[in-house]
Amino acid sequence: MTILVHQYDSSPFSEKVRICLGIKGLSWAAVDQPVIMPKPDLLALTGAYRRIPVMQIGADIYCDSVLIVRELERRFPTPTLFPAGTPGIDQALAQWTDRAFFQAAVGVIFGGLGDAVDPAFRADREQLSGQPFNPAAMKAAVPYMAAQLRAHAALISEQLTDGRAFLSGERPGLVDASAFYNLWFVRSFHAPAAAAFEDLPGLMDWYDRVRGIGHGDRRTGTREEAIAAALNAAPDEPSLASADAALANREVTVAATDYGRDPIRGRLVGSSPYHWAIARDDPRAGRVNVHVPRLGFSLSASE
Numbered sequence: 001m002t003i004l005v006h007q008y009d010s011s012p013f014s015e016k017v018r019i020c021l022g023i024k025g026l027s028w029a030a031v032d033q034p035v036i037m038p039k040p041d042l043l044a045l046t047g048a049y050r051r052i053p054v055m056q057i058g059a060d061i062y063c064d065s066v067l068i069v070r071e072l073e074r075r076f077p078t079p080t081l082f083p084a085g086t087p088g089i090d091q092a093l094a095q096w097t098d099r100a101f102f103q104a105a106v107g108v109i110f111g112g113l114g115d116a117v118d119p120a121f122r123a124d125r126e127q128l129s130g131q132p133f134n135p136a137a138m139k140a141a142v143p144y145m146a147a148q149l150r151a152h153a154a155l156i157s158e159q160l161t162d163g164r165a166f167l168s169g170e171r172p173g174l175v176d177a178s179a180f181y182n183l184w185f186v187r188s189f190h191a192p193a194a195a196a197f198e199d200l201p202g203l204m205d206w207y208d209r210v211r212g213i214g215h216g217d218r219r220t221g222t223r224e225e226a227i228a229a230a231l232n233a234a235p236d237e238p239s240l241a242s243a244d245a246a247l248a249n250r251e252v253t254v255a256a257t258d259y260g261r262d263p264i265r266g267r268l269v270g271s272s273p274y275h276w277a278i279a280r281d282d283p284r285a286g287r288v289n290v291h292v293p294r295l296g297f298s299l300s301a302s303e
Contacts, residue, residue, distance in 0.1 A: 001233065003028035004056040004226050005068075006042055008035050012102070012185040013065040014053040019177035020069050021216040024076050029221030031056075036124035041223035044284045045230060048255075048262035049292070050128070056226055058233030059288045064256075066094050067275055067293040069174055081177075084168035090175050095295070097178040101152040105182040107145030108193040111138035129259045146196040153183065153197035160202035165209060172213055180210045227284050235289035238270025238277045251302035254278055254292050264290055268299070 003021075005028055007014035021028055033042050039050055045061050046054060055062040055071065062068050070091065073081050082090050110117060114135045122133040156179050159167050167175045183203075187194045198204055240248055247268045254276055255263040269289060270277030276299055278290045 001058045002221070002229065004031050004221050004229065005029070006031045006033050006045075006054040006056065006226065007052055008032050010035070010189065011052045012105070012181045013051075013098070015184050016065050016097075016177045016181040017053050017055070017068050017072075018215040018218075019180060019210065019213055020072055020081055020174060021218075022213040023081060023172050023177070024072065024079060025216055026072070026076060027217035027219070029219050029225075031221040031223055031226045033223070036121055037127070041227060044227060044282050045288060046290055047264040047266065047278075047280050047282070049260070049264055049290070050262055051256070051260045056229065059230045059235040059286065061230075061288050061290045063290065063292045064296070066091070066098070066295065067291060069177075070274060070293075071291070079171070081174040082168075083166075083171035083173045086168070090168075090173065090178075093175055093178050096152075097182060100148075101179075101182050104145050104148040104152055105185050107138060107141055108149055108196065109186060109190040110135070111140075111142035111145060112190045112193050114139050130261075146193065149182075149186070149193070150196040150200075153200055153203060156183075156206070157200035157203045160206050163202075166206070172210065176206075176210050180207065183207060184211070230282075230285040230288050235279070235287065238289060239272075240269070241271045241273065244268065244271040244276075247299075247301055252276075252278065252299055253302065254297055254299045256292075257296055257298050264292070265302075266290065 003026060005017060007030055033039050033052060037050060042050065042054065045056060046063060049063045053065060053068060055068045062071050069081060117135065126133045166172045167179060183197065249267050249269065252268045253263045253265050255261045264278055266278040266280035268276060269279040275291055275293050280290060281287050
């Protein structure tokens with residue numbers, strides 16, 4: 001089945017996934033979704049989850065870049081995203097890159113753009129985060145955020161001091177995609193802020209090597225194609241971790257715990273130490289299984 005990635009080109013987390021697709025040399029279709037709500041075609045598949053990216057393979061829907069890269073490795077193990085043989089710690093790196101590092105990148109970009117940020121985008125991100133989008137406060141914080149961004153980038157530079165081509169050695173992997181995308185985000189959307197890190201030893205040569213990996217064999221897909229792909233497929237049969245046996249086929253609600261907390265409701269049909277799978281029915285997409293990671297999400301059983 002075709003790999004469909006619901007994304008938009010300016011999405012930093014989508015760039016992480018795109019680089020991983022490039023490392024694996026996979027063929028896939030980009031299904032562009034709106035940057036801001038409403039996103040009716042995406043929600044027909046996810047139930048409520050509005051964040052980008054989302055990966056779809058038939059009637060299986062994978063939310064969050066952390067789970068997407070895990071599933072890519074499970075389905076397409078060669079070439080591996082873990083060339084150093086350290087999958088656990090390499091995946092744990094997302095707790096750094098997707099949080100503190102990402103927030104520093106966001107701070108310098110939007111603090112630098114200030115009032116030039118589109119009001120509709122600001123309103124959407126306020127709803128997503130539950131926090132006010134305050135350009136004046138973000139502008140005042142730019143010196144601190146730039147210092148933080150440089151400190152994060154310096155860790156990447158330090159890893160490269162022995163002359164290695166990529167962060168794990170001579171072959172690229174998930175750690176490169178994870179470390180790369182925040183720098184790509186800054187350079188792509190507020191180039192002056194990149195002065196915070198571009199002089200660090202070895203960093204930009206590594207950056208160019210990662211960028212040169214590309215995005216694999218990409219084509220354009222449509223939202224209508226994605227809905228039809230789900231409707232005309234059946235989800236893979238998931239397995240359930242023994243620890244979750246008491247919740248098998250129970251009605252549950254899952255939601256992100258940081259931002260974009262829109263609840264997904266359905267039956268728990270699969271799980272592992274790393275994820276949950278929720279079965280739901282949609283008038284347009286039919287029966288789908290929505291997969292979310294455990295890290296950063298909560299699950300509660302319906303009464």
